[in-house]
Amino acid sequence: MVNTNDDSSGMLFNTINYQSDVSLEKFRESINIEQALYLVRTAIEFSHSKGIFNMNETELLNKSLRIIDKTIFSDDGEESTTNP
Numbered sequence: 001m002v003n004t005n006d007d008s009s010g011m012l013f014n015t016i017n018y019q020s021d022v023s024l025e026k027f028r029e030s031i032n033i034e035q036a037l038y039l040v041r042t043a044i045e046f047s048h049s050k051g052i053f054n055m056n057e058t059e060l061l062n063k064s065l066r067i068i069d070k071t072i073f074s075d076d077g078e079e080s081t082t083n084p
Contacts, residue, residue: 013046033072
């Protein structure tokens with residue numbers, strides 16, 4: 001399982017630590033929508049911190065994530081049954 005402890009063997013996006021390639025592969029195989037969105041957000045933040053995106057690109061990516069959140073999750077935080 002991926003965690004945020006310092007006793008790891010690898011790191012994703014300079015934020016998310018993992019213990020081994022096996023644990024990373026298990027996580028990759030079982031990822032859910034909330035974890036996927038967290039990873040995308042983290043990757044965007046990491047890329048932005050490295051100067052990959054300009055401000056306009058960052059704003060569009062953040063807006064896109066908000067739209068995805070509204071489409072996938074209802075107002076009470078439950079996963080929506082409608083397909084985007």
